[in-house]
Amino acid sequence: MRYTTIQLTDRVNNAIRRKMRSLTATGLISGVILGLAGCVQVAAPDKPIVINLNINIKQEVVYRLDGDAKDLINEEADIF
Secondary structure, eight states, rough: HEEEEHHHHHHHHHHHHHHHHHHHHHHHHHHHHHHSSOOOOOOOOOOOOOOOOOOOOOOOOOOOOHHHHHHHHHHHHTTT
16 A cells, blocks of 8 residues: 555656656746847937828719709709
8 A cells, every 4th residue: 555655646746847847948948049039129210200191182072953953943043
């Protein structure tokens, strides 16, 4: 009975050690990669930023009137 308990405990401990080694290796590799990554610098430009907005807006209004409406407008021109 004692041998089985020791054997199970050793298996659990070995699994934990393997996991810790894996995490340690991953952490070290990540640290090295981050350490080797370039340094990023952010600086304001010397000259102001110019945004050139050349916008042409064309608007066309198309209207059509029914014959009766045209006649009414012509008859009552002083209203319009």
